[in-house]
Amino acid sequence: MSDTATISFRTDPAIKREAKELYADMGMDLSTAINIFLRQSIRENGMPFKITRDNPTSIEARRQAENHSGESFTSTDALMKDLLDA
Numbered sequence: 698m699s700d701t702a703t704i705s706f707r708t709d710p711a712i713k714r715e716a717k718e719l720y721a722d723m724g725m726d727l728s729t730a731i732n733i734f735l736r737q738s739i740r741e742n743g744m745p746f747k748i749t750r751d752n753p754t755s756i757e758a759r760r761q762a763e764n765h766s767g768e769s770f771t772s773t774d775a776l777m778k779d780l781l782d783a
Contacts, residue, residue: 713727
């Protein structure tokens, strides 16, 4: 009897290729990476990372744009200075 089980799933070929390259650069194969993901999911009792729809910074920027409450500038130079100082 085998000590392993087989899991089969579908994914985009480009995603598979990129993931294989990523994990190969990290010294592991795709199967090992998936096993790490599954083990960490069990350890966390859920997804091993936070799943969000948008970055909080993006949400805040959109809120400011919609409410016209963000910073405003009277010139391009002032805008560029603010961007470069950030």
